[in-house]
Amino acid sequence: MSQARDHGGDHRPMRPFRNRVAGPGASTRRRTAAQLAAGTPVLPVLIVSVIVLVDLVGGAGTIWLPLLAAGPALAATTSGPRxxxxxxxxxxxxxxxLGIQDGVTGRELAAVLSAPVAVTLASGLASALGGRRERVLAxxxxxxxxxxxAxxxxxxxTVGPFQVAVRYSAAAAEARIGGxxxxxxxTPYGVRLIVGDVRGKGLPAVGTAALVLGVFREAAYDEPDLLAVVGRIERSLSRNLGSDDFVTAVVAGYSQSGHLEVVNCGHAPPLLVRESGSVVAVEPTHPTPPLGLRALSGEAPSLQVLPFADGDQxxxxxxxxxxxxxxGREFYPLAEGLARHVSDEPGRTLTALHDELLAYVGGRLHDDAALLLLRKPALPEPASDAGRDSGSRSVPSRSAVEGAPGAGSRAADVVQAADVVKKENSLDDRGDGGCRSGAFVAGARP
Structure with a gap:
């Protein structure tokens, strides 16, 4: 039926559709048109169109023509020189x-149009210089x-046995790095970490931070004692810092003994979150001056050892x-905020805490801020010992074997094997070993 309809008298052969824009040249034109449409300064063109429309409706001669310079001036702020x-x-x-239509003389029209021409040239130069500055900034x-x-x-x-999350915000948002x-x-001696703050800002603070981090990463692998790590940082800073420069820092480590070691060098006390949800500030028992100032005070840092159980942070x-x-010039209550947002996922905790901090200050911090949260996850519960005796072999009773149908001599052999199995079970319970009962049962006569 379909073939008959196709070959009917009224049927006109259908010519294949020809894509008139197909081919390499057409795709290039399409690409160019898309780029031009994407880069077209819509608002400047709209402003020029509105001025032209007003002039056409009002017929005011050269009054509106100088305003055409607003188009290229605005385009320089959003577009390139082209x-x-x-x-x-x-x-x-x-x-x-418009000037020719309104009958403006050539000299007057040239004077009026000189303003858009001059603004266009100046705006194009400003746009080119601005693009160059943007490339340098990028x-x-x-x-x-x-x-x-770096x-x-x-x-x-996850680092070692810990879950870790970090949030860092530099005060200079364009630099994205601070002090x-x-x-x-x-390390071979457990997980070790440092959080610190360099006095000052700018490139000198960045250089000091790089020095501290380099020495810490090297010493953390070499020194078995955490105080020795702090000592190496102190000696390096004393050789490279000025007399009024210093670094406040907390150096911590989780030793293989399962305790948390903390050395606080003039830094804000860490916050310890117990599994119950309580937040406690780890105040140093013996306050120590910041790194780089030990020569002035003569006080050596002290090591503080804390229990760090499963679920603590x-x-x-x-x-x-x-x-x-x-x-209202009120400081952010960090301990209260941490207690509100603490969870079993450090990343989620710090995200909520950081968002609340930004909302508290109005959207932007005025100083560098770093947050590092360490959590020791709880270990899974050990397997139950309820089924420890499930492997003991059950032995049929003598009466059950003797009362079985078709017992005879075979029953005596089975009973004898059962007695041997009982004897082996008693030896296993005493820990004396013994042969497997399966060997005796396999040797029973069929």
């Missing part, structure tokens, strides 16, 4: 057409990001968090 020149050319051409930003990744290496979600520092490394931070203020 777009600026395009908008300027459009404005000049439309202005010339290159500097990429270098800053590379420096940040200094503040990304911390994995706060943190590091967490697994430790939050280390910098003063950019605790010194953040709201519009």
């Amino acid at each position: 777009e600026v020149l395009g908008v300027g050319l459009l404005a000049v051409l439309l202005g010339a057409m 290159a500097v930003r990429s270098v800053a990001e590379a420096a940040q990744h 200094l503040l290496k990304p911390v994995p979600a 706060d520092l943190y590091a967490l490394v697994p 430790l939050l280390l931070y910098t003063d950019g968090v605790t010194e953040a203020r709201n519009h």
Whole structure:
């Protein structure tokens, strides 16, 4: 039926559809048109169109023509030099057409259109220089990001037996790096970490932070004693820092004995979160001056040992968090915020805490801020010993075997094997070993 309809008298052969824009040249034109449409400065063109429309409706001569310079001037703020020149050319051409239509003399029209021409040239030059500055800024930003990744290496979600999360915010958002520092490394002596704050800002603070982190990462692997790690950082800073420069820091380590070791060098006390949810500030028993100032005070740092059970968490931070203020000049209550948002996932806890901190200060911090949360997950429950005796072999009773149908001589053999099995079970219970009962049963006569 379908074939009959296709071959009917009224049937006209259907020519294949020809894609008139197909081919390499058509795809290039399509690409070019898409790029032009994407880069078209819509608002400047709209402003020029409105001015032309007003002039056409009002017929005011040269009154509105100087305003055509607003189009290229606005295009310079959002587009490149090519777009600026395009908008300027459009404005000049439309202005010339309007002037000729209104009967403006050539000299007067040239004087009026000189303003859009001059603004177009100046805007194009400004756009070219602005694009160059943007490229330089992008290159500097990429270098800053590379420096940040080299200094503040990304911390994995799991380090050794711990769950870890880090949040860092630099006060200079374009630089994305500041004087706060943190590091967490697994070593042969356990997991060790540092959170610190360099006095000052800018490139000198970044250089000092790089020095501290480099010495810490090296010493953490070499020194079995945590105080020796702090000593090496102190000696390096004393050789490289000025007399009024210093670094506040907390150096911590989880030893193989299962205890948390903390050395606080003039830094804000860490917050210890117990599994019950209570938040306790780990105040140093013997306050120690910041790193780089030991020669002035003569006081050696002290080691503080704390129990760190399953489910406990430790939050280390910098003063950019605790010194953040709201519009009422009140400091952010970090301990209360941590108690509100603490959970079994450090990443989720720090995300909620950081968002609350930004909302508290109005959206932007005025100092570098670092947060590092360490959690020791609870170990799974050990397997129950209820089925420990399930492997003991059950032995049929003598009466059951003798009363079985078709017993005879075979029953005597089975009973004898059962007695041997009972004897072996009693030997296994006493721990004396013995042969497997399966060997005796296999030797029974069928």
